[in-house]
Amino acid sequence: MAAGGAQRPDPLVPIPVTVRRRRRESPDTWSLQLECAGPWPPSLPGQFNMLYAPGVGEAAISISGEPGRNGLLMHTIRSVGAVSRALGDLRPGQQLGLRGPFGVGWPVGEEAEGRDVLLVAGGLGLAPLRPALRALLDRRRSLGALALVYGTRGPPDLLFRGELARWRRDRRLQCHVTVDQAGPEWQGEIGVVTRLLPRLVFRPGNALALLCGPEIMMRRTAAALRDQGVPESAIFLSMERNMKCALGQCGRCQFGPSLICRDGPVLRYDQVRPLLVVREI
Amino acid sequence: MKTLEQLIAEQPLFADLGPDFQRLLAGCARNVRFSAGSYLFREGDPADSLYLLREGRVALEAAAPGRGALDFLSVGPGEIVGVSWLVPPYRWAWDARATTDTRGISFDATCVRAKCEADPALGYALMKRFLPVLLERLHAVRWQVLDVYGSAPES
Ligand SMILES: Cc1cc2nc3c(=O)[nH]c(=O)nc-3n(C[C@H](O)[C@H](O)[C@H](O)COP(=O)(O)OP(=O)(O)OC[C@H]3O[C@@H](n4cnc5c(N)ncnc54)[C@H](O)[C@@H]3O)c2cc1C
Ligand code: FES
Numbered sequence: 001m002a003a004g005g006a007q008r009p010d011p012l013v014p015i016p017v018t019v020r021r022r023r024r025e026s027p028d029t030w031s032l033q034l035e036c037a038g039p040w041p042p043s044l045p046g047q048f049n050m051l052y053a054p055g056v057g058e059a060a061i062s063i064s065g066e067p068g069r070n071g072l073l074m075h076t077i078r079s080v081g082a083v084s085r086a087l088g089d090l091r092p093g094q095q096l097g098l099r100g101p102f103g104v105g106w107p108v109g110e111e112a113e114g115r116d117v118l119l120v121a122g123g124l125g126l127a128p129l130r131p132a133l134r135a136l137l138d139r140r141r142s143l144g145a146l147a148l149v150y151g152t153r154g155p156p157d158l159l160f161r162g163e164l165a166r167w168r169r170d171r172r173l174q175c176h177v178t179v180d181q182a183g184p185e186w187q188g189e190i191g192v193v194t195r196l197l198p199r200l201v202f203r204p205g206n207a208l209a210l211l212c213g214p215e216i217m218m219r220r221t222a223a224a225l226r227d228q229g230v231p232e233s234a235i236f237l238s239m240e241r242n243m244k245c246a247l248g249q250c251g252r253c254q255f256g257p258s259l260i261c262r263d264g265p266v267l268r269y270d271q272v273r274p275l276l277v278v279r280e281i
Numbered sequence: 282m283k284t285l286e287q288l289i290a291e292q293p294l295f296a297d298l299g300p301d302f303q304r305l306l307a308g309c310a311r312n313v314r315f316s317a318g319s320y321l322f323r324e325g326d327p328a329d330s331l332y333l334l335r336e337g338r339v340a341l342e343a344a345a346p347g348r349g350a351l352d353f354l355s356v357g358p359g360e361i362v363g364v365s366w367l368v369p370p371y372r373w374a375w376d377a378r379a380t381t382d383t384r385g386i387s388f389d390a391t392c393v394r395a396k397c398e399a400d401p402a403l404g405y406a407l408m409k410r411f412l413p414v415l416l417e418r419l420h421a422v423r424w425q426v427l428d429v430y431g432s433a434p435e436s
Pocket of ligand 2: 242243244245246247248249250251252253254259260261262
Protein backbone atom coordinates (compact mmCIF):
# COMPACT_ATOMS: atom_id res chain seq x y z
CA MET A 1 0.00 0.00 0.00
CA ALA A 2 1.20 3.48 -0.81
CA ALA A 3 2.26 5.76 1.97
CA GLY A 4 -0.30 8.19 3.41
CA GLY A 5 -1.59 11.15 1.48
CA ALA A 6 0.78 13.78 2.90
CA GLN A 7 3.53 12.83 0.47
CA ARG A 8 1.20 11.81 -2.31
CA PRO A 9 3.09 12.37 -5.54
CA ASP A 10 0.25 12.71 -8.03
CA PRO A 11 -3.19 14.12 -7.23
CA LEU A 12 -4.58 12.15 -10.17
CA VAL A 13 -3.55 8.83 -8.65
CA PRO A 14 -5.79 7.47 -5.90
CA ILE A 15 -4.26 6.09 -2.73
CA PRO A 16 -5.65 2.84 -1.38
CA VAL A 17 -7.70 3.18 1.81
CA THR A 18 -9.57 0.54 3.80
CA VAL A 19 -13.14 0.50 5.06
CA ARG A 20 -13.05 -0.05 8.81
CA ARG A 21 -16.68 0.59 9.71
CA ARG A 22 -19.91 0.75 7.75
CA ARG A 23 -23.15 2.10 9.14
CA ARG A 24 -26.55 2.23 7.51
CA GLU A 25 -27.88 5.76 7.89
CA SER A 26 -31.13 5.31 5.96
CA PRO A 27 -32.58 2.81 3.47
CA ASP A 28 -30.21 3.99 0.69
CA THR A 29 -27.42 5.81 2.52
CA TRP A 30 -24.29 4.45 4.17
CA SER A 31 -21.50 6.00 6.20
CA LEU A 32 -18.07 4.49 5.70
CA GLN A 33 -15.21 5.09 8.09
CA LEU A 34 -11.93 4.78 6.30
CA GLU A 35 -8.40 4.04 7.39
CA CYS A 36 -5.31 5.29 5.62
CA ALA A 37 -1.89 3.65 5.94
CA GLY A 38 -0.22 6.97 6.64
CA PRO A 39 -1.53 10.24 8.06
CA TRP A 40 -4.56 11.74 6.34
CA PRO A 41 -3.84 14.94 4.46
CA PRO A 42 -5.43 17.81 6.39
CA SER A 43 -8.93 18.70 5.25
CA LEU A 44 -11.44 21.45 5.97
CA PRO A 45 -15.17 21.14 6.61
CA GLY A 46 -16.94 21.29 3.24
CA GLN A 47 -14.13 19.76 1.19
CA PHE A 48 -14.56 16.56 -0.78
CA ASN A 49 -12.55 13.55 -1.90
CA MET A 50 -12.76 11.61 -5.14
CA LEU A 51 -13.56 8.03 -4.13
CA TYR A 52 -12.76 5.25 -6.55
CA ALA A 53 -14.82 2.07 -6.42
CA PRO A 54 -12.43 -0.56 -7.82
CA GLY A 55 -13.34 -1.51 -11.35
CA VAL A 56 -16.45 0.71 -11.41
CA GLY A 57 -15.48 4.36 -11.32
CA GLU A 58 -14.95 7.51 -9.33
CA ALA A 59 -17.30 10.02 -7.66
CA ALA A 60 -16.87 13.22 -5.68
CA ILE A 61 -17.97 12.59 -2.10
CA SER A 62 -17.95 15.17 0.67
CA ILE A 63 -16.07 14.53 3.85
CA SER A 64 -18.76 13.91 6.47
CA GLY A 65 -16.37 13.36 9.37
CA GLU A 66 -12.77 14.41 9.74
CA PRO A 67 -10.41 11.93 11.37
CA GLY A 68 -10.89 11.97 15.11
CA ARG A 69 -8.93 10.12 17.76
CA ASN A 70 -9.57 6.81 16.01
CA GLY A 71 -7.90 8.16 12.86
CA LEU A 72 -10.86 7.24 10.67
CA LEU A 73 -12.20 9.58 8.00
CA MET A 74 -15.92 9.43 7.29
CA HIS A 75 -17.86 9.64 4.03
CA THR A 76 -21.61 9.30 3.69
CA ILE A 77 -22.84 7.88 0.41
CA ARG A 78 -26.27 7.61 -1.08
CA SER A 79 -26.61 4.68 -3.46
CA VAL A 80 -28.17 6.06 -6.61
CA GLY A 81 -25.99 4.89 -9.53
CA ALA A 82 -23.25 2.46 -10.38
CA VAL A 83 -20.40 4.19 -8.55
CA SER A 84 -22.28 5.24 -5.44
CA ARG A 85 -23.84 1.78 -5.17
CA ALA A 86 -20.45 0.10 -5.44
CA LEU A 87 -19.07 2.46 -2.78
CA GLY A 88 -22.04 1.97 -0.48
CA ASP A 89 -21.75 -1.81 -0.84
CA LEU A 90 -18.13 -1.91 0.39
CA ARG A 91 -17.73 -3.91 3.59
CA PRO A 92 -15.22 -3.52 6.45
CA GLY A 93 -11.83 -4.79 5.32
CA GLN A 94 -12.39 -3.93 1.66
CA GLN A 95 -10.32 -1.33 -0.15
CA LEU A 96 -11.11 1.64 -2.35
CA GLY A 97 -9.12 4.47 -3.89
CA LEU A 98 -9.13 8.04 -2.65
CA ARG A 99 -7.82 11.34 -4.03
CA GLY A 100 -8.12 14.63 -2.23
CA PRO A 101 -9.12 16.61 -0.38
CA PHE A 102 -10.29 19.11 -2.95
CA GLY A 103 -12.18 22.36 -3.08
CA VAL A 104 -12.99 25.34 -0.94
CA GLY A 105 -14.75 24.56 2.33
CA TRP A 106 -17.21 26.39 4.57
CA PRO A 107 -16.20 29.72 6.14
CA VAL A 108 -16.17 28.38 9.68
CA GLY A 109 -12.77 29.66 10.75
CA GLU A 110 -12.07 33.22 11.81
CA GLU A 111 -14.81 34.41 9.42
CA ALA A 112 -17.39 32.94 11.78
CA GLU A 113 -16.07 34.68 14.90
CA GLY A 114 -18.83 36.64 16.64
CA ARG A 115 -21.33 35.83 13.88
CA ASP A 116 -24.78 34.23 14.19
CA VAL A 117 -24.23 31.05 12.20
CA LEU A 118 -27.16 29.26 10.55
CA LEU A 119 -26.77 25.87 8.92
CA VAL A 120 -29.62 24.75 6.67
CA ALA A 121 -29.37 21.21 5.35
CA GLY A 122 -31.62 19.31 2.99
CA GLY A 123 -31.43 15.53 2.63
CA LEU A 124 -27.88 14.32 2.10
CA GLY A 125 -26.77 17.96 2.46
CA LEU A 126 -26.35 17.29 6.15
CA ALA A 127 -23.25 15.20 5.36
CA PRO A 128 -20.94 18.08 4.30
CA LEU A 129 -22.40 20.32 7.00
CA ARG A 130 -21.73 17.81 9.77
CA PRO A 131 -17.98 18.59 10.07
CA ALA A 132 -18.82 22.32 9.94
CA LEU A 133 -21.30 21.99 12.79
CA ARG A 134 -18.86 19.95 14.85
CA ALA A 135 -16.14 22.55 14.31
CA LEU A 136 -18.53 25.34 15.27
CA LEU A 137 -19.68 23.50 18.41
CA ASP A 138 -16.02 23.09 19.38
CA ARG A 139 -15.65 26.86 19.42
CA ARG A 140 -19.19 27.70 20.42
CA ARG A 141 -18.14 30.49 22.80
CA SER A 142 -16.63 32.57 20.02
CA LEU A 143 -19.91 32.67 18.08
CA GLY A 144 -23.21 34.48 18.43
CA ALA A 145 -26.28 32.35 17.81
CA LEU A 146 -25.88 28.87 16.31
CA ALA A 147 -28.70 27.07 14.51
CA LEU A 148 -29.26 23.95 12.44
CA VAL A 149 -32.37 23.51 10.33
CA TYR A 150 -32.56 20.10 8.69
CA GLY A 151 -35.21 18.93 6.28
CA THR A 152 -35.56 15.62 4.57
CA ARG A 153 -38.09 13.44 2.82
CA GLY A 154 -39.42 11.39 5.72
CA PRO A 155 -38.42 10.08 9.17
CA PRO A 156 -36.65 6.97 7.72
CA ASP A 157 -34.32 9.26 5.75
CA LEU A 158 -32.93 11.16 8.73
CA LEU A 159 -29.13 10.87 8.84
CA PHE A 160 -26.81 10.65 11.86
CA ARG A 161 -29.73 9.92 14.19
CA GLY A 162 -27.79 9.45 17.41
CA GLU A 163 -25.95 12.69 16.88
CA LEU A 164 -29.10 14.45 15.73
CA ALA A 165 -30.80 13.50 18.99
CA ARG A 166 -27.83 14.94 20.90
CA TRP A 167 -27.90 18.14 18.84
CA ARG A 168 -31.59 18.53 19.57
CA ARG A 169 -30.89 18.33 23.29
CA ASP A 170 -27.87 20.65 23.11
CA ARG A 171 -28.93 23.99 24.54
CA ARG A 172 -26.11 25.77 22.72
CA LEU A 173 -27.76 24.97 19.42
CA GLN A 174 -31.17 25.87 17.98
CA CYS A 175 -31.92 22.62 16.21
CA HIS A 176 -35.04 22.15 14.11
CA VAL A 177 -35.86 19.07 12.05
CA THR A 178 -38.66 18.79 9.53
CA VAL A 179 -39.78 16.18 7.01
CA ASP A 180 -41.85 16.41 3.82
CA GLN A 181 -44.24 13.71 4.89
CA ALA A 182 -44.67 11.25 7.72
CA GLY A 183 -46.96 8.72 9.30
CA PRO A 184 -49.00 9.60 12.38
CA GLU A 185 -46.28 8.24 14.69
CA TRP A 186 -44.04 11.23 13.83
CA GLN A 187 -44.64 14.04 16.29
CA GLY A 188 -42.18 16.53 14.85
CA GLU A 189 -42.44 19.21 12.20
CA ILE A 190 -43.75 18.49 8.71
CA GLY A 191 -43.14 20.94 5.91
CA VAL A 192 -40.35 22.59 3.97
CA VAL A 193 -37.27 24.01 5.72
CA THR A 194 -38.11 27.63 4.95
CA ARG A 195 -41.14 27.41 7.24
CA LEU A 196 -38.80 27.02 10.19
CA LEU A 197 -36.55 29.99 9.43
CA PRO A 198 -38.81 32.62 11.06
CA ARG A 199 -38.52 30.69 14.34
CA LEU A 200 -34.76 31.12 14.59
CA VAL A 201 -33.50 33.71 17.01
CA PHE A 202 -30.63 35.54 15.34
CA ARG A 203 -29.51 38.95 14.04
CA PRO A 204 -29.92 38.88 10.26
CA GLY A 205 -27.35 41.63 9.68
CA ASN A 206 -24.77 39.64 11.62
CA ALA A 207 -25.63 36.24 10.22
CA LEU A 208 -23.55 33.75 8.29
CA ALA A 209 -25.67 31.12 6.55
CA LEU A 210 -24.39 27.81 5.20
CA LEU A 211 -26.75 25.91 2.92
CA CYS A 212 -26.42 22.45 1.47
CA GLY A 213 -29.03 20.36 -0.29
CA PRO A 214 -30.83 20.05 -3.60
CA GLU A 215 -30.59 23.23 -5.65
CA ILE A 216 -34.30 24.07 -5.42
CA MET A 217 -34.09 23.88 -1.66
CA MET A 218 -30.96 26.07 -1.54
CA ARG A 219 -32.43 28.65 -3.91
CA ARG A 220 -35.60 29.04 -1.92
CA THR A 221 -33.81 29.03 1.40
CA ALA A 222 -31.31 31.65 0.25
CA ALA A 223 -34.15 33.85 -1.01
CA ALA A 224 -36.07 33.43 2.25
CA LEU A 225 -32.99 34.34 4.32
CA ARG A 226 -32.37 37.36 2.12
CA ASP A 227 -35.98 38.43 2.66
CA GLN A 228 -35.36 38.10 6.41
CA GLY A 229 -32.48 40.57 6.07
CA VAL A 230 -29.42 38.33 5.72
CA PRO A 231 -26.97 39.93 3.23
CA GLU A 232 -26.50 37.88 0.07
CA SER A 233 -22.75 37.98 0.62
CA ALA A 234 -23.22 36.20 3.96
CA ILE A 235 -25.01 33.20 2.43
CA PHE A 236 -22.88 30.25 1.23
CA LEU A 237 -24.08 27.31 -0.86
CA SER A 238 -22.40 24.02 -1.62
CA MET A 239 -22.88 23.32 -5.32
CA GLU A 240 -22.85 19.89 -6.94
CA ARG A 241 -21.70 19.24 -10.46
CA ASN A 242 -20.33 16.01 -11.89
CA MET A 243 -16.56 15.86 -11.72
CA LYS A 244 -13.73 14.15 -13.46
CA CYS A 245 -10.27 15.52 -12.69
CA ALA A 246 -11.21 17.54 -9.55
CA LEU A 247 -8.10 19.59 -10.27
CA GLY A 248 -9.47 22.44 -12.33
CA GLN A 249 -8.11 20.96 -15.56
CA CYS A 250 -10.83 19.16 -17.48
CA GLY A 251 -13.67 21.69 -17.30
CA ARG A 252 -16.28 19.01 -16.55
CA CYS A 253 -17.57 20.82 -13.46
CA GLN A 254 -17.84 24.26 -14.99
CA PHE A 255 -20.55 26.47 -13.49
CA GLY A 256 -20.55 29.83 -15.24
CA PRO A 257 -17.11 31.33 -14.69
CA SER A 258 -16.35 28.94 -11.81
CA LEU A 259 -14.99 25.45 -11.73
CA ILE A 260 -16.79 23.81 -8.84
CA CYS A 261 -13.88 21.50 -8.01
CA ARG A 262 -11.43 24.38 -7.69
CA ASP A 263 -13.47 27.49 -6.78
CA GLY A 264 -16.20 25.56 -4.92
CA PRO A 265 -18.01 23.50 -3.96
CA VAL A 266 -18.81 26.22 -1.42
CA LEU A 267 -19.70 29.44 -3.23
CA ARG A 268 -21.20 32.75 -2.15
CA TYR A 269 -24.84 33.35 -3.00
CA ASP A 270 -24.30 36.83 -4.43
CA GLN A 271 -21.79 35.33 -6.84
CA VAL A 272 -23.92 32.40 -7.99
CA ARG A 273 -27.47 33.78 -7.77
CA PRO A 274 -27.73 34.84 -11.44
CA LEU A 275 -26.48 31.41 -12.53
CA LEU A 276 -28.87 29.46 -10.34
CA VAL A 277 -31.77 30.24 -12.63
CA VAL A 278 -29.95 29.50 -15.89
CA ARG A 279 -31.12 26.04 -16.93
CA GLU A 280 -28.34 25.25 -19.33
CA ILE A 281 -25.55 25.22 -16.74
CA MET B 282 -56.82 36.04 32.78
CA LYS B 283 -56.56 37.63 29.34
CA THR B 284 -59.63 38.43 27.31
CA LEU B 285 -60.09 36.94 23.86
CA GLU B 286 -59.50 40.38 22.42
CA GLN B 287 -56.11 40.59 24.14
CA LEU B 288 -55.20 37.09 22.99
CA ILE B 289 -56.13 37.96 19.41
CA ALA B 290 -54.12 41.20 19.55
CA GLU B 291 -51.07 39.20 20.69
CA GLN B 292 -51.11 36.93 17.65
CA PRO B 293 -48.68 38.16 14.97
CA LEU B 294 -51.26 37.37 12.29
CA PHE B 295 -53.74 39.86 13.77
CA ALA B 296 -51.43 42.15 15.77
CA ASP B 297 -51.63 45.08 13.35
CA LEU B 298 -55.31 44.67 12.56
CA GLY B 299 -56.37 47.50 14.84
CA PRO B 300 -58.58 47.34 17.95
CA ASP B 301 -61.90 47.73 16.09
CA PHE B 302 -61.35 44.72 13.86
CA GLN B 303 -59.80 42.75 16.71
CA ARG B 304 -63.00 43.39 18.71
CA LEU B 305 -65.14 42.26 15.79
CA LEU B 306 -63.15 39.03 15.53
CA ALA B 307 -63.29 38.45 19.28
CA GLY B 308 -67.08 38.46 18.97
CA CYS B 309 -66.78 35.28 16.87
CA ALA B 310 -64.05 33.62 18.95
CA ARG B 311 -63.68 31.13 21.78
CA ASN B 312 -60.79 29.33 23.43
CA VAL B 313 -60.29 25.69 22.48
CA ARG B 314 -58.09 22.83 23.64
CA PHE B 315 -57.31 19.53 21.96
CA SER B 316 -55.50 16.66 23.58
CA ALA B 317 -52.74 14.90 21.66
CA GLY B 318 -54.22 12.49 19.13
CA SER B 319 -57.65 14.10 18.90
CA TYR B 320 -58.99 15.53 15.65
CA LEU B 321 -59.89 19.19 15.11
CA PHE B 322 -61.81 18.21 11.99
CA ARG B 323 -62.12 15.45 9.42
CA GLU B 324 -62.09 15.49 5.65
CA GLY B 325 -65.55 16.30 4.26
CA ASP B 326 -66.84 17.92 7.47
CA PRO B 327 -68.33 21.40 7.13
CA ALA B 328 -65.53 23.96 7.50
CA ASP B 329 -67.35 26.02 10.07
CA SER B 330 -64.39 27.17 12.19
CA LEU B 331 -61.10 28.94 11.72
CA TYR B 332 -58.42 27.76 14.15
CA LEU B 333 -55.48 29.88 15.21
CA LEU B 334 -52.98 27.96 17.36
CA ARG B 335 -51.40 29.40 20.48
CA GLU B 336 -49.61 26.31 21.76
CA GLY B 337 -48.87 22.83 20.51
CA ARG B 338 -48.84 21.34 17.06
CA VAL B 339 -51.42 20.05 14.59
CA ALA B 340 -50.73 17.81 11.60
CA LEU B 341 -52.74 17.94 8.40
CA GLU B 342 -53.33 14.41 7.30
CA ALA B 343 -54.62 12.54 4.29
CA ALA B 344 -55.95 9.01 4.50
CA ALA B 345 -54.17 7.09 1.76
CA PRO B 346 -55.76 3.73 0.91
CA GLY B 347 -53.35 0.93 1.73
CA ARG B 348 -50.82 3.31 3.30
CA GLY B 349 -52.69 4.47 6.37
CA ALA B 350 -52.59 8.14 7.21
CA LEU B 351 -50.02 10.43 5.64
CA ASP B 352 -49.16 13.70 7.35
CA PHE B 353 -47.97 16.44 4.99
CA LEU B 354 -47.93 19.66 7.01
CA SER B 355 -47.57 20.58 10.65
CA VAL B 356 -48.91 23.83 11.98
CA GLY B 357 -47.62 25.47 15.14
CA PRO B 358 -48.17 28.47 17.41
CA GLY B 359 -49.25 31.63 15.61
CA GLU B 360 -50.41 29.72 12.53
CA ILE B 361 -53.84 28.92 11.19
CA VAL B 362 -55.06 25.38 10.56
CA GLY B 363 -56.71 25.00 7.19
CA VAL B 364 -58.33 27.59 4.96
CA SER B 365 -61.34 25.73 3.57
CA TRP B 366 -63.66 27.86 5.73
CA LEU B 367 -62.75 30.75 3.40
CA VAL B 368 -63.96 29.36 0.09
CA PRO B 369 -67.29 27.66 -0.85
CA PRO B 370 -68.42 24.95 -0.41
CA TYR B 371 -66.80 25.34 3.03
CA ARG B 372 -65.77 21.71 3.51
CA TRP B 373 -62.51 20.47 4.99
CA ALA B 374 -60.28 18.85 2.40
CA TRP B 375 -58.09 17.03 4.94
CA ASP B 376 -58.05 15.67 8.46
CA ALA B 377 -56.37 17.78 11.17
CA ARG B 378 -54.98 15.96 14.20
CA ALA B 379 -53.35 17.43 17.29
CA THR B 380 -49.91 15.78 17.57
CA THR B 381 -49.33 17.30 21.01
CA ASP B 382 -51.69 18.85 23.54
CA THR B 383 -52.79 21.98 21.77
CA ARG B 384 -54.48 25.26 22.67
CA GLY B 385 -55.83 27.86 20.35
CA ILE B 386 -58.58 30.23 19.40
CA SER B 387 -61.46 28.98 17.31
CA PHE B 388 -63.49 31.49 15.28
CA ASP B 389 -66.99 30.72 14.09
CA ALA B 390 -66.48 30.85 10.32
CA THR B 391 -70.09 31.81 9.53
CA CYS B 392 -69.79 34.71 11.98
CA VAL B 393 -66.44 35.87 10.49
CA ARG B 394 -67.74 35.59 6.93
CA ALA B 395 -70.88 37.57 7.81
CA LYS B 396 -68.81 40.34 9.38
CA CYS B 397 -66.56 40.45 6.31
CA GLU B 398 -69.61 40.75 4.03
CA ALA B 399 -70.98 43.55 6.19
CA ASP B 400 -67.68 45.42 6.34
CA PRO B 401 -65.53 44.91 3.22
CA ALA B 402 -62.64 46.74 4.89
CA LEU B 403 -62.49 43.91 7.46
CA GLY B 404 -62.81 41.38 4.65
CA TYR B 405 -59.93 42.97 2.76
CA ALA B 406 -57.76 43.25 5.88
CA LEU B 407 -58.29 39.55 6.61
CA MET B 408 -57.70 38.53 2.99
CA LYS B 409 -54.37 40.37 3.06
CA ARG B 410 -53.42 38.21 6.03
CA PHE B 411 -54.69 34.88 4.74
CA LEU B 412 -53.56 35.14 1.13
CA PRO B 413 -49.82 35.07 1.98
CA VAL B 414 -50.47 31.99 4.13
CA LEU B 415 -52.20 30.30 1.20
CA LEU B 416 -49.43 31.25 -1.21
CA GLU B 417 -46.71 30.08 1.15
CA ARG B 418 -48.46 26.74 1.55
CA LEU B 419 -48.96 26.41 -2.19
CA HIS B 420 -45.24 26.97 -2.83
CA ALA B 421 -44.37 24.52 -0.09
CA VAL B 422 -46.65 21.87 -1.55
CA ARG B 423 -45.04 22.31 -4.99
CA TRP B 424 -41.63 21.86 -3.45
CA GLN B 425 -42.81 18.75 -1.63
CA VAL B 426 -44.45 17.33 -4.76
CA LEU B 427 -41.15 17.74 -6.62
CA ASP B 428 -39.71 15.37 -4.02
CA VAL B 429 -36.40 17.23 -4.16
CA TYR B 430 -34.69 15.00 -1.61
CA GLY B 431 -35.56 11.87 -3.52
CA SER B 432 -34.82 12.83 -7.09
CA ALA B 433 -31.65 13.51 -9.01
CA PRO B 434 -29.80 16.79 -8.63
CA GLU B 435 -30.18 19.19 -11.53
CA SER B 436 -26.73 18.69 -12.90
C1 LIG C 1 -18.71 18.41 -4.44
C2 LIG C 1 -19.57 17.19 -4.45
C3 LIG C 1 -19.83 16.53 -3.27
C4 LIG C 1 -20.63 15.39 -3.27
N1 LIG C 1 -20.85 14.74 -2.09
C5 LIG C 1 -21.55 13.60 -2.08
C6 LIG C 1 -21.71 12.89 -0.85
O1 LIG C 1 -21.24 13.29 0.20
N2 LIG C 1 -22.42 11.74 -0.89
C7 LIG C 1 -22.99 11.27 -2.06
O2 LIG C 1 -23.63 10.21 -2.02
N3 LIG C 1 -22.86 11.93 -3.21
C8 LIG C 1 -22.15 13.09 -3.25
N4 LIG C 1 -21.98 13.74 -4.44
C9 LIG C 1 -22.59 13.17 -5.66
C10 LIG C 1 -21.67 12.12 -6.25
O3 LIG C 1 -20.49 12.71 -6.72
C11 LIG C 1 -22.31 11.38 -7.44
O4 LIG C 1 -22.82 12.29 -8.34
C12 LIG C 1 -23.41 10.47 -7.01
O5 LIG C 1 -22.90 9.57 -6.04
C13 LIG C 1 -23.98 9.66 -8.17
O6 LIG C 1 -22.96 9.03 -8.87
P1 LIG C 1 -23.16 7.58 -9.56
O7 LIG C 1 -22.06 7.47 -10.53
O8 LIG C 1 -23.34 6.54 -8.53
O9 LIG C 1 -24.54 7.73 -10.29
P2 LIG C 1 -24.80 8.25 -11.77
O10 LIG C 1 -24.56 7.12 -12.71
O11 LIG C 1 -24.08 9.53 -11.98
O12 LIG C 1 -26.34 8.51 -11.65
C14 LIG C 1 -27.29 7.44 -11.60
C15 LIG C 1 -28.68 7.99 -11.45
O13 LIG C 1 -28.80 8.64 -10.18
C16 LIG C 1 -29.13 9.99 -10.33
N5 LIG C 1 -28.42 10.74 -9.30
C17 LIG C 1 -27.14 11.18 -9.34
N6 LIG C 1 -26.82 11.81 -8.21
C18 LIG C 1 -27.91 11.76 -7.42
C19 LIG C 1 -28.19 12.24 -6.12
N7 LIG C 1 -27.29 12.91 -5.39
N8 LIG C 1 -29.44 12.02 -5.62
C20 LIG C 1 -30.36 11.36 -6.33
N9 LIG C 1 -30.14 10.87 -7.57
C21 LIG C 1 -28.94 11.09 -8.11
C22 LIG C 1 -28.70 10.36 -11.73
O14 LIG C 1 -29.45 11.42 -12.27
C23 LIG C 1 -28.98 9.07 -12.48
O15 LIG C 1 -30.33 8.96 -12.81
C24 LIG C 1 -21.21 14.90 -4.47
C25 LIG C 1 -20.95 15.59 -5.67
C26 LIG C 1 -20.16 16.72 -5.65
C27 LIG C 1 -19.88 17.43 -6.93
S1 FES D 1 -13.60 18.30 -12.48
FE1 FES D 1 -12.14 18.81 -13.97
S2 FES D 1 -12.17 20.96 -13.91
FE2 FES D 1 -13.44 20.40 -12.25
